[in-house]
Amino acid sequence: MPLNQISPQIIAITGAPGIGKTSLIRRSIQENPSEKILYFSPGAGTVPIDSTQIQIEFPDVQILTEGQELELIEYVEQGAIAYIELGFHLDLSSGENLLQALSEYRTERIAIVPKGLEDSEWYRWATEVRTAECNFDLDQIQMWRSPCTGQMFDPNSLNVIWYELTQGAYGEVCRCKGIFDLPDGRTFYVDYVSGDPDSLYLPLKLPRWLDGRPTRFSGIEVMGRNLDGKAIAQSITDSCLSDEVISQYQQQIKQSLLVSA
Amino acid sequence: MKIAVMSCIHGNYEALETVLRDIEQQKAEKIFCLGDLVGYGPFPSNVVEMIRSLDIPTVQGCWDEDIVEGLNSCECSYPSVLAEQRGKFVHEWTNQHIYDETREYLAELPKTLLDGNLAFVHGSPQSQHEYLLPELNGFIALERVLSTGADILFCGHTHIPYVRSLDQGQLQVRVMTGVETLNAESRSFNTDLKRIVNVGSVGEPRHGRPNATYVIYDTDSDQITMREVEYDYQKTCAAIIERGLPAIFAWRLAKGMEYAERADDASHLCERGV
Numbered sequence: 307m308p309l310n311q312i313s314p315q316i317i318a319i320t321g322a323p324g325i326g327k328t329s330l331i332r333r334s335i336q337e338n339p340s341e342k343i344l345y346f347s348p349g350a351g352t353v354p355i356d357s358t359q360i361q362i363e364f365p366d367v368q369i370l371t372e373g374q375e376l377e378l379i380e381y382v383e384q385g386a387i388a389y390i391e392l393g394f395h396l397d398l399s400s401g402e403n404l405l406q407a408l409s410e411y412r413t414e415r416i417a418i419v420p421k422g423l424e425d426s427e428w429y430r431w432a433t434e435v436r437t438a439e440c441n442f443d444l445d446q447i448q449m450w451r452s453p454c455t456g457q458m459f460d461p462n463s464l465n466v467i468w469y470e471l472t473q474g475a476y477g478e479v480c481r482c483k484g485i486f487d488l489p490d491g492r493t494f495y496v497d498y499v500s501g502d503p504d505s506l507y508l509p510l511k512l513p514r515w516l517d518g519r520p521t522r523f524s525g526i527e528v529m530g531r532n533l534d535g536k537a538i539a540q541s542i543t544d545s546c547l548s549d550e551v552i553s554q555y556q557q558q559i560k561q562s563l564l565v566s567a
Numbered sequence: 568m569k570i571a572v573m574s575c576i577h578g579n580y581e582a583l584e585t586v587l588r589d590i591e592q593q594k595a596e597k598i599f600c601l602g603d604l605v606g607y608g609p610f611p612s613n614v615v616e617m618i619r620s621l622d623i624p625t626v627q628g629c630w631d632e633d634i635v636e637g638l639n640s641c642e643c644s645y646p647s648v649l650a651e652q653r654g655k656f657v658h659e660w661t662n663q664h665i666y667d668e669t670r671e672y673l674a675e676l677p678k679t680l681l682d683g684n685l686a687f688v689h690g691s692p693q694s695q696h697e698y699l700l701p702e703l704n705g706f707i708a709l710e711r712v713l714s715t716g717a718d719i720l721f722c723g724h725t726h727i728p729y730v731r732s733l734d735q736g737q738l739q740v741r742v743m744t745g746v747e748t749l750n751a752e753s754r755s756f757n758t759d760l761k762r763i764v765n766v767g768s769v770g771e772p773r774h775g776r777p778n779a780t781y782v783i784y785d786t787d788s789d790q791i792t793m794r795e796v797e798y799d800y801q802k803t804c805a806a807i808i809e810r811g812l813p814a815i816f817a818w819r820l821a822k823g824m825e826y827a828e829r830a831d832d833a834s835h836l837c838e839r840g841v
Contacts, residue, residue: 460647460648460649462646462647462648462649462650463647463648463649463650465647466647466649466650467649470815470818470819473822474818475815475818475819476815534814537813537814537815540813541649541815544648544649544652544653545647545648545649545652546648547648551648
């Protein structure tokens with residue numbers, strides 16, 4: 307979906323969980339190449355799942371994190387295009403100071419809103435509203451998230467946790483997504499949105515990690531109601547591999563890669 | 568005569584009581600139990616007490632053995648790291664919640680029971696830990712039945728009930744008669760119809776519903792009837808949480824999913840106890 311014909315320089319996007327905010331940004335980056343593109347998602351904290359995915363897909367895009375707002379303004383002054391993604395868990399006013407500071411630049415505020423929510427604050431905030439299907443109620447949604455950097459998941463256990471999560475074992479989950487390292491060195495992006503028949507399992511284009519525990523980011527974010535974060539954390543802890551097992555796996559994979567080379 | 572065969576109660580007292588009532592209504596005259604009285608569920612000692620008080624002939628299950636001997640699993644016991652961690656936690660919990668005399672009773676249980684042309688085991692005649700999955704190689708399946716001398720082998724352990732008829736009861740064996748000549752002599756054995764009857768699970772079903780399953784066998788009509796019995800599983804779920812077991816077990820029980828997933832590789836032969 308192209309943005310406006312006169313391309314804005316600042317594109318701020320907000321909306322419901324799993325409704326396609328990051329997907330819209332990814333499509334837009336692809337369709338509107340530019341010398342300097344920025345991606346800024348305040349509130350991602352220590353679990354920057356979306357920005358990690360964008361960085362892998364578009365290595366030339368510069369990812370900025372909280373605290374780098376002045377840098378972002380400087381880059382925009384030099385002509386960069388900035389995508390600002392405001393997560394559902396953030397108050398809509400949270401990006402306002404930054405957007406005010408950038409008000410002299412052409413700005414598009416896009417809200418992706420579930421059908422039937424015409425009287426929402428998104429309409430007051432946005433310059434353009436797009437509606438999309440959303441199969442869950444947005445009331446009382448809470449977020450649980452955790453970095454998993456350094457952990458490698460037993461694949462069978464990850465399947466079990468994902469099934470339990472998406473089927474409601476830890477509360478009513480509307481959306482969960484994560485980046486997970488597996489002992490064969492691959493990294494997967496996994497994504498579930500309530501109402502979709504299947505989860506997405508996407509191998510990320512990263513070199514296999516075969517030397518000890520990974521230092522690159524991995525993590526999980528769950529949105530829903532009555533979430534039992536302690537139980538999720540326990541299951542995650544119980545699914546991660548020990549140093550010894552990781553080392554065994556990595557040796558096996560290295561050998562098999564040597565044989566097939 | 569009708570006999571009832573049940574297995575894998577796993578400390579689920581509520582399910583056991585309901586199944587015993589159903590057995591009475593079915594007018595079964597004798598009951599056999601294929602073990603796994605303890606493990607995962609919240610009332611291991613109460614289940615054992617009930618089985619003992621009714622003097623039900625029982626074989627030792629894998630969990631019963633582990634609680635006596637300690638954990639010494641083959642890889643098929645734990646298809647995932649998560650299942651292993653959960654299994655170890657609950658093994659320790661059960662260890663702390665059973666009485667000494669319960670442990671003594673479990674230690675003395677036989678591995679196989681024979682009654683006429685019927686044999687009763689938990690997993691297989693080879694080991695309490697071996698899964699006789701319905702897709703198991705026919706040769707091995709037949710060998711397992713023949714090793715008992717029985718016509719019907721009743722087992723549990725997989726938690727999914729099934730009846731398997733081995734009606735092409737022929738085993739062919741090539742026996743090397745001389746190393747130097749590399750000649751092989753073929754010997755074949757013909758057997759009558761043999762059957763493997765998996766009776767499912769009373770306390771930890773895996774068929775997508777929380778209901779208990781067991782089997783009634785009519786020795787006169789040779790008829791095997793699978794029974795699926797509803798019980799108040801919510802009581803067991805509440806007890807799981809009250810007694811300090813992981814809440815995820817309650818959720819899995821309610822879904823009829825077992826507390827931890829089990830191995831599903833029919834070609835794997837358990838190395839435990841071999």
